[in-house]
Amino acid sequence: MHEARWxxxxxxxxxxxxxxxxxxxxxxxxxxxxxxxxxxxxxxxxCDGTPNTTPExxxxxxxxxxxxxxxxxxxxxxxDFTKARFLERAATDWAxxxxxxxxxxxxxxxxxxxxxxxxQPVVTxxxxxxxxxxxQRTNLVVMSTCHLGENRTANDMPTxxxxxxxxxxxxxxxxxxxxLGYVGSQWDSxxxxxxxxxxxxxxxGASVGASFDEALANGAFIADFDANWWGSYSYHGIPxxxxxxxxxx
Numbered sequence: 001m002h003e004a005r006w007x008x009x010x011x012x013x014x015x016x017x018x019x020x021x022x023x024x025x026x027x028x029x030x031x032x033x034x035x036x037x038x039x040x041x042x043x044x045x046x047c048d049g050t051p052n053t054t055p056e057x058x059x060x061x062x063x064x065x066x067x068x069x070x071x072x073x074x075x076x077x078x079x080d081f082t083k084a085r086f087l088e089r090a091a092t093d094w095a096x097x098x099x100x101x102x103x104x105x106x107x108x109x110x111x112x113x114x115x116x117x118x119x120q121p122v123v124t125x126x127x128x129x130x131x132x133x134x135x136q137r138t139n140l141v142v143m144s145t146c147h148l149g150e151n152r153t154a155n156d157m158p159t160x161x162x163x164x165x166x167x168x169x170x171x172x173x174x175x176x177x178x179x180l181g182y183v184g185s186q187w188d189s190x191x192x193x194x195x196x197x198x199x200x201x202x203x204x205g206a207s208v209g210a211s212f213d214e215a216l217a218n219g220a221f222i223a224d225f226d227a228n229w230w231g232s233y234s235y236h237g238i239p240x241x242x243x244x245x246x247x248x249x
Contacts (some may be wrong), residue, residue, distance in 0.1 A: 010068055011194055012047070019177060027046075032094075032239075033070065033071050033072060033094040033095070033139070033239035034072055034073075034074070034089065034092050034093050034094055034095075035066040035067075035071030035072060035073035035074070035094060035095035035096070035097075035140075036073070036076070036086075036089050036093050036095070036096050036097070037059060037062045037063045037066060037073060037074070037075040037076065037097045038073075038075075038076050038077070038081045038086060038096075038097065038098045038099070038100070038114075039055050039056070039058060039059035039062075039075075039076075039081065039098075039099045039100070039114070040055070040077070040081060040099060040100035040101065040112060040113065040114040040120075041055045041056055041059070041077045041078055041114060042078055042112075042114045042115070042116055042117065042118065043100065043101055043112060043114065043118065043120075047118035048099075050129075052089065052237050054188045054189055054192050054242075055077075055099055055188060056077075056192070057192060058099050058144060058155045058188070058192050058195060059075060059099065061195060061196060061199055062075075062097040062099075062142065062144075062195070062199070063075040064199075065199040065202065065203060066095050066097065066140075068203045069095070069140075069202070069237045069238055069239070070238055070239050071094060071095045071139075071140075071239055073095070074089070077114055078114050078116045079114070079115060079116040079117075080114075081113050081114035081115065082113055082114070082115050082120075083113050083115075083120075083121045083123055083124075083166075083173070085126070085184075086113060086123055087123070087127060087128070087130075087131050090128050090131040090132060091131045091132060091136075091188065093138060094137075094138055094139050094140075094142040094239055095138070095139055095141070095143045095239070096138065096140075096142070096150070096161070097141075097142045097144065097145060098111055098142070098143055098145060099144040099145065099188070099191075100112050100113070100114070100144075100145050101146065102107050102143060102145025102146050102147050102148045103127045103145075103146060103147050104154055104155075105122050105124055106124070106126050107154055108124040108126050108154065108156075109124065109125050109147070109148050109154065109155050109156065109157040110122045110124035110125065110127070111123055111143070111145050111148070112125055113243075115126065115186070121217060125156050125157045126162045128157075128160045128161070129160040132160060132162075134162065135162060136162055137162045137175070137177065137241070137242055138161035138162055138163060138177065139175075139176050139177060139178070139235075139237070139238075139239055139240065139248075140177075140178050140208075140237055141157075141158070141161050141163060141178070141179045141180070142179075142180045142195075143157060143179075143180070143181040144182070144184065144191050144195065145181070145183060146184065146185045146186055147181075147182070147183070147184065147185070148181040148182065149180065149181025149182045149183050149226075149227055149228035149229070150181070150183050150228070151165070151228060155180070158179040158230050158231075159177065162177070163177045163178070163179045163230060163231050164177070164230065164231070165179075165230045166230060167229065167230060167231075167233065167244075168231065168232040168233055168234075169233055170207075170209065170233050172232075172233075172234075173232055173234065173247060174231065174232045175232060175235075175242035175245075176232065176238070176239075176240045176241075176242060176247070176248045177182075177210075177231040177232055177233035177235065177242075178208040178229065178230075178232065178235050178237065179229060179230045179231055180198075180208075180212065180226070180227065180228075180229050181228055181229075182226065182227050182228070183226035183227065183228050184224070184226060186225060187222065187225075189221070190221045190222060190225045193220060193221060194215045194216065194218045194219050194221070194225070194227060195215070196215075197214060197215035197218055197219055198199070198212060198214075198215040199211075201214045201215065202236075202237050205236070206236075207233060207234045207235060207236050207237075208229070208231065208232070208233070208235050208236065208237050209229070209232075209233025209234065209235075210233075211237075212227070212229050214242050215227075232247075234247055235247060235248055236248050
């Protein structure tokens with residue numbers, strides 16, 4: 001990815017998702033539905049040479065959102081966000097959020113872990129695929145990086161999480177699944193603005209598709225900001241098995 005582009009840019013103030021929003025009335029977190037939040041803070045702060053608080057805000061917002069939706073959520077950054085830790089949890093994740101540098105490495109979509117150092121390994125879709133079966137379902141995946149929302153054949157990141165690369169409309173249903181990613185090189189401040197609106201709408205009761213549309217329509221972004229999604233528009237982000245969740249309303 002182009003690190004000079006996916007970097008720290010001060011933008012207009014945006015509302016952060018409050019932890020209180022998730023704790024005010026969260027869905028019951030079931031141990032069977034594990035959520036994992038990862039944020040590569042080192043790469044966007046120490047390694048860039050400019051203090052940057054945005055990645056930490058993004059991590060807290062995603063953690064609060066996952067917990068509010070009902071996932072039993074763990075949050076990892078710096079020395080706790082390693083390739084070994086990510087792959088250890090990958091086999092049992094039902095919700096995944098990653099904020100990092102993302103690109104296509106050797107033709108495979110992937111992202112860099114944190115590890116508390118500036119040069120760290122990459123986790124690719126192939127790595128994740130070794131830990132998950134092809135039919136193992138994931139409910140919600142957010143790749144808050146550059147490029148991993150692009151609709152190209154090589155982008156099999158959704159499919160390793162058993163999320164179909166189709167957009168099921170409001171009246172159709174492919175099960176409780178949703179994948180969100182960004183197109184091209186984007187700024188972390190724009191991603192944070194988008195995600196703030198997305199989490200607010202989702203925790204407020206909107207579907208994932210409606211939350212995506214609201215965030216894209218109402219955020220203050222640079223002109224070429226773009227995001228993409230696959231899955232079921234009418235899914236509400238609540239943990240559930242495909243056969244029994246009744247759209248997880």
